[in-house]
Amino acid sequence: MTENKFLGTHAVVIGGSMGGLLAGRVLSDFFENVTIVERDEIGDSALPRKSVPQGNHVHTIYGGGARVIERMLPGLFEQMVREGATECDFSKGLVWYHQGVWKMRVDTGLTSFWQSRPFLESHVRRHVRKIPNVKIVECCDAESLLTNEDKSQVTGILVTHRNDGNRSEELTADLVVDAAGRGSKTPAWLEELGYQKPEETTVGIDLAYASRIYERPDDSTRDWTVMGLFPTPPHNKRVGYIFPIEGQRWVVSAVGYLGDHPPDDEEEFLAFAKSLELPDFYEAIKDAKPLTPVITYRYPAQLRRRYERLSRFPEGLVVLGDAVCSFNPVYGQGMSSCALQVEVLQELLKAHAVAGRLTGLPRDFFRHAAKLIDNPWLLATNSDFLYPETTGHRPLGTAFLNWYVVRVFELCACNKRALQTFLEVLHFIKKPTALFHPALVFSVLKSSLGLKGGHQRTTARPTITD
Numbered sequence: 001m002t003e004n005k006f007l008g009t010h011a012v013v014i015g016g017s018m019g020g021l022l023a024g025r026v027l028s029d030f031f032e033n034v035t036i037v038e039r040d041e042i043g044d045s046a047l048p049r050k051s052v053p054q055g056n057h058v059h060t061i062y063g064g065g066a067r068v069i070e071r072m073l074p075g076l077f078e079q080m081v082r083e084g085a086t087e088c089d090f091s092k093g094l095v096w097y098h099q100g101v102w103k104m105r106v107d108t109g110l111t112s113f114w115q116s117r118p119f120l121e122s123h124v125r126r127h128v129r130k131i132p133n134v135k136i137v138e139c140c141d142a143e144s145l146l147t148n149e150d151k152s153q154v155t156g157i158l159v160t161h162r163n164d165g166n167r168s169e170e171l172t173a174d175l176v177v178d179a180a181g182r183g184s185k186t187p188a189w190l191e192e193l194g195y196q197k198p199e200e201t202t203v204g205i206d207l208a209y210a211s212r213i214y215e216r217p218d219d220s221t222r223d224w225t226v227m228g229l230f231p232t233p234p235h236n237k238r239v240g241y242i243f244p245i246e247g248q249r250w251v252v253s254a255v256g257y258l259g260d261h262p263p264d265d266e267e268e269f270l271a272f273a274k275s276l277e278l279p280d281f282y283e284a285i286k287d288a289k290p291l292t293p294v295i296t297y298r299y300p301a302q303l304r305r306r307y308e309r310l311s312r313f314p315e316g317l318v319v320l321g322d323a324v325c326s327f328n329p330v331y332g333q334g335m336s337s338c339a340l341q342v343e344v345l346q347e348l349l350k351a352h353a354v355a356g357r358l359t360g361l362p363r364d365f366f367r368h369a370a371k372l373i374d375n376p377w378l379l380a381t382n383s384d385f386l387y388p389e390t391t392g393h394r395p396l397g398t399a400f401l402n403w404y405v406v407r408v409f410e411l412c413a414c415n416k417r418a419l420q421t422f423l424e425v426l427h428f429i430k431k432p433t434a435l436f437h438p439a440l441v442f443s444v445l446k447s448s449l450g451l452k453g454g455h456q457r458t459t460a461r462p463t464i465t466d
């Protein structure tokens with residue numbers, strides 16, 4: 001890499017989680033040096049950590065997200081699988097009960113990766129640590145933004161080193177990327193600098209997770225790798241997941257919507273499991289050996305910050321990942337969305353490198369990222385509006401869209417096109433408009449009129465078909 005290829009001498013990233021690490025990787029191609037500041041002490045650990053408490057709960061990475069990460073960090077997933085992660089077809093390997101039907105199990109060619117969240121993050125971190133011009137500084141809190149005199153340009157951040165007597169340091173940078181997650185301070189920092197805060201859209205779902213790790217039982221009769229049992233709205237609100245993780249274990253999460261929360265008590269955890277819509281989740285775990293206590297996590301609302309709508313924004317600052325949009329975790333879209341946003345940043349940096357300057361990057365980034373976020377946001381929020389208690393603005397057409405999409409979900413029990421299309425949308429490969437392909441609309445109409453090709457409700461778990 002020649003020196004004149006760089007867009008600047010230094011870029012700083014706030015947050016060393018999925019968004020921050022991937023951003024660090026991409027920035028290393030465009031800046032002489034990159035510093036990722038992370039408030040937690042991490043070391044080489046692949047254990048859940050304080051500021052990423054969701055690490056105790058089920059996490060998968062969809063094909064679309066994994067593909068992008070693999071391009072940035074070649075060999076990552078192969079290594080993860082070698083060390084215990086599971087890769088499997090999202091339909092064939094999965095038994096998924098959703099909207100009152102089991103999805104059919106066919107070869108879709110859409111694979112996902114299943115492992116604990118800390119295992120995934122530690123592998124990404126290990127790869128990023130090997131990049132010579134990237135430095136990860138732990139126990140380091142970003143406190144505020146530094147700017148030029150008229151505050152039109154962010155010129156770095158002020159940090160506190162907590163493992164060095166709370167020493168303050170000014171880190172100057174040509175570009176600051178805020179990947180500090182949902183608790184990002186950029187809205188407050190903008191206000192302090194005399195800018196408007198971004199508008200926030202929230203969709204209240206009062207969700208809670210309770211998870212524990214089990215030894216994965218040896219059972220030659222089990223023909224599935226992953227289980228997801230979703231509730232049928234509006235009356236049922238309880239979800240159950242069984243995901244394989246490294247070390248021949250399962251992470252098992254029970255989830256409850258809208259105040260119907262799972263308990264942290266071990267006995268009651270099983271009772272909650274038994275109360276799901278179908279017995280399969282309880283049956284699978286009831287005799288399995290737990291390895292950890294039950295750990296809970298509350299998630300009040302989906303949150304989207306509309307940076308793309310601000311008329312004024314300083315140069316030299318970009319915000320991404322959960323700091324911009326935090327999706328209902330039940331749909332597993334957060335990390336893939338992070339990866340795709342970082343890819344947007346990469347493409348824009350390439351374009352700016354041709355022009356040889358960074359001016360306009362934040363505006364371009366927020367505009368492109370917003371378009372990308374629109375799709376998973378629509379999928380996640382619309383489904384939540386199937387519960388009347390969900391709070392937040394219901395866009396015009398929500399009821400119709402939900403009627404239609406639920407019919408598509410039902411068709412996923414028996415119609416390969418419906419299943420393939422829905423999964424491609426979920427995996428960030430197609431846009432939600434694909435669900436309105438004329439052939440699919442025709443199938444929905446046919447099944448709604450009770451004609452041939454409709455789904456049959458059955459509680460029997462499906463086997464793999466060709």
Ligand SMILES: Cc1cc2nc3c(=O)[nH]c(=O)nc-3n(C[C@H](O)[C@H](O)[C@H](O)COP(=O)(O)OP(=O)(O)OC[C@H]3O[C@@H](n4cnc5c(N)ncnc54)[C@H](O)[C@@H]3O)c2cc1C
Pocket residue numbers: 014015016017018019020037038039040051052054057058059060061062140141142143179180181182183184209297299320321322323329330331332333334335336337338
């Ligand atoms: C229960 C649950 C289950 C989920 N399941 C899935 C799933 O199956 N699939 C999926 O794709 N997504 C899932 N998600 C979403 C996923 O966890 C997030 O989308 C993802 O972690 C976002 O990454 P991020 O880097 O943007 O933010 P975060 O992971 O929140 O990381 C932010 C980082 O910034 C650091 N930080 C914060 N403030 C500062 C500061 N001032 N100075 C320095 N460092 C700072 C924090 O310590 C942290 O390391 C789930 C979420 C939850 C809650």
